[in-house]
Amino acid sequence: MDDIRNLTGMHIDILREIGNIGAGNAATALSTLLNKKIEMAVPRVQIATFAEMMELIGGPEQVVACVYLRIEGEAPGNMFFVLPPEQAERFVRRMIGDDAFSFQGEAHELGCSALQELGNILAGSYLSALADFTQLNLHPSVPALAIDMIGAVLSFGLLELSRVGDYAILIDTAIYDERRPDESINGHFFLLPDPDSFSIIFRALGVDGL
Amino acid sequence: MSTAQAVKIGIAEMEVVVAPNVIRTCGLGSCVGVVIYDAGKAVAGMAHVMLPHSSMARGGVINAAKYADTAVEALAQLVMAAGGRKGMLKAKMAGGAQMFSFSTAGGDVMGIGARNVEEVKKQLERLHIPVVAEDVGGRNGRTIEFNPQTGVLSIRTATQEIKEI
Numbered sequence: 001m002d003d004i005r006n007l008t009g010m011h012i013d014i015l016r017e018i019g020n021i022g023a024g025n026a027a028t029a030l031s032t033l034l035n036k037k038i039e040m041a042v043p044r045v046q047i048a049t050f051a052e053m054m055e056l057i058g059g060p061e062q063v064v065a066c067v068y069l070r071i072e073g074e075a076p077g078n079m080f081f082v083l084p085p086e087q088a089e090r091f092v093r094r095m096i097g098d099d100a101f102s103f104q105g106e107a108h109e110l111g112c113s114a115l116q117e118l119g120n121i122l123a124g125s126y127l128s129a130l131a132d133f134t135q136l137n138l139h140p141s142v143p144a145l146a147i148d149m150i151g152a153v154l155s156f157g158l159l160e161l162s163r164v165g166d167y168a169i170l171i172d173t174a175i176y177d178e179r180r181p182d183e184s185i186n187g188h189f190f191l192l193p194d195p196d197s198f199s200i201i202f203r204a205l206g207v208d209g210l
Numbered sequence: 211m212s213t214a215q216a217v218k219i220g221i222a223e224m225e226v227v228v229a230p231n232v233i234r235t236c237g238l239g240s241c242v243g244v245v246i247y248d249a250g251k252a253v254a255g256m257a258h259v260m261l262p263h264s265s266m267a268r269g270g271v272i273n274a275a276k277y278a279d280t281a282v283e284a285l286a287q288l289v290m291a292a293g294g295r296k297g298m299l300k301a302k303m304a305g306g307a308q309m310f311s312f313s314t315a316g317g318d319v320m321g322i323g324a325r326n327v328e329e330v331k332k333q334l335e336r337l338h339i340p341v342v343a344e345d346v347g348g349r350n351g352r353t354i355e356f357n358p359q360t361g362v363l364s365i366r367t368a369t370q371e372i373k374e375i
Binding site for chain 1: 219220221222223236237238239240241260261266267268269270273276307309310311322349350351352353368
């Protein structure tokens, strides 16, 4: 891919559809897991400099719980599932049946495993939908977890792209549940394909690459 | 009323400030924030470096601030153009963490934090700019701010108290 700024409207639509299909599947998996309805926003496809991208996702200093995994296979890339730490805590409490769980507490490791597993399930459903849609062989690595500034975690996903240019394409899909404000969920899936993966995805879908 | 400004640089950017202004960058993970300054002139430059070496670039125009091997020299030039004196320059640095610990994430970007730190140091040494303080490595993201008036680099993380070096 020479310059991602040459993407056409049709390419953007395809990337948005990828976010739609992937995150839709993941939201369904989460609905089943939590036995509640999870909504999904229309995916945003953002093309911006790295610095601009950090601002677009709420500023690099914002602390988040982040599950990261590497997408391996025919169209490699990076995927992040990000949510506010207090919501991640709530997920974990529900999953391990411990209302007192906190990331600062003693059960930290168990909680981290639970959150990684959640990330695994969600990313797995995102990727399997994407693999079905594109007929590409895609599989997730073991997930890794960090609770830290979003700039610090997400910049890791920009490294491959940064070798090609100073712009990134981020496919961002928000999932949320607004019916119980006290238990609301506001998570984001960020998909950052490697530079060469864009043409592979477009070609797999029968559209000329870049 | 103070007219001092906090100049903010983003990832793969660099800039120079003169006191009373300060300079900061947010959310350093594997990236390294390097500061080159002349305390006597109260001038300082900061770069937010992403990758160790410009040989990792795949074509196109190279953004000097992005790579340690090009950023350090370019930054030193900027600081001297703003009044910094060769031979009086010093450096402080922070960042270069390993945010994720597993090893399946592609060969070239693994251990990138440590490699960024190493290359920044190598370049500073080549230019005879001493590193007088550093806070590098570990598993935490960092936000840093440098005050050219005091020469203090303050470092904030998500969980620990502010550290000044």
